[in-house]
Amino acid sequence: DAGVTQSPTHLIKTRGQQVTLRCSPKSGHDTVSWYQQALGQGPQFIFQYYEEEERQRGNFPDRFSGHQFPNYSSELNVNALLLGDSALYLCASSYRRTGDRQPQHFGDGTRLSIL
Amino acid sequence: DAKTTQPNSMESNEEEPVHLPCNHSTISGTDYIHWYRQLPSQGPEYVIHGLTSNVNNRMASLAIAEDRKSSTLILHRATLRDAAVYYCILRVYNTDKLIFGTGTRLQVFP
Numbered sequence: 001d002a003g004v005t006q007s008p009t010h011l012i013k014t015r016g017q018q019v020t021l022r023c024s025p026k027s028g029h030d031t032v033s034w035y036q037q038a039l040g041q042g043p044q045f046i047f048q049y050y051e052e053e054e055r056q057r058g059n060f061p062d063r064f065s066g067h068q069f070p071n072y073s074s075e076l077n078v079n080a081l082l083l084g085d086s087a088l089y090l091c092a093s094s095y096r097r098t099g100d101r102q103p104q105h106f107g108d109g110t111r112l113s114i115l
Numbered sequence: 116d117a118k119t120t121q122p123n124s125m126e127s128n129e130e131e132p133v134h135l136p137c138n139h140s141t142i143s144g145t146d147y148i149h150w151y152r153q154l155p156s157q158g159p160e161y162v163i164h165g166l167t168s169n170v171n172n173r174m175a176s177l178a179i180a181e182d183r184k185s186s187t188l189i190l191h192r193a194t195l196r197d198a199a200v201y202y203c204i205l206r207v208y209n210t211d212k213l214i215f216g217t218g219t220r221l222q223v224f225p
Contacts, residue, residue: 004158033211042202042215043159056212090158094211103149104213106158 002027004107006091012113013081021076021110025093032074033104034066035090043090049074050096078112086114119203124220127193135188135219137203142183145208150177150188152199153218159202162188198223 005024013019025032031050035043045058049068068074072093078085088111092104120138127133139148147166151159163170163177165186170177176189190197202218 031211033213035213035215040217042200042217043213045212045214048211056210058212092158092213096211103161103164104211106160108156108158 004091004093004105006089006107006110008110009108010111010113012115014115015081015083017081018077018079019081019112021078021089021091021112023074023076023091023093023107025072025074025091026105029093029095029105030072031094031096032068032072033092033094034074034076035092035106036060037088037090037109039087046076081114083114086112088112118214119205119216121201121203121216121219123217124222126222126224127190128224129195130192133190133193133197133221133223135190135201135203135221136185137187138185139203139205140184142205143207147206147208148177148179148183148186149204149206149213150175150201151204151213151215152197152201154196154199159215162201164206193221193223195223195225197221 007022033048034046037043046060047057048055052068063079065077088109090109092106094102094104149164150162153159165177178187200218200220
């Protein structure tokens, strides 16, 4: 049973470029959340997708956008890259239901470096 | 968003119990207490969660204070593999948003 998979594992971009990161959720999961983790910090919530729509969003600018596909996989897009966007980007999946939400399962992330 | 406070670091010897504290004085009645840990070069891993009662699973135990303003993650016998950053998180009822702090870095010595 494959867990959450993310691609690519590492990526180097320059300022002003655009990047797309990909995530496949754990089998049976239908909800995907994205987090940004700067060096030495805890992950910060970017947004969450369920039923192909953005359901919740953290304090991130519109340069950060996403998409969820019918097979529940997801993409994170970042436009006009800044040096400060250098971070580990984590994808987490879960099975959505009301009340006591199921734990989130994280991938090992994509390390994005901006030059 | 409700916040949690944890010590920056803790140390333990292998095979000894470890008690990782967390303060969450602004917790609301419906917030769940979640613990995740992050091993080096990996994504966070779910450990345990609870609402009011103490909880046990194969990885750890969670002791929740009666007023719910604090909790303690208990690793009964630390192993070298338990060396990680442990995050105590309040998860708002009916949402999936996890608010991470800076966590506690646990070192385990042989």
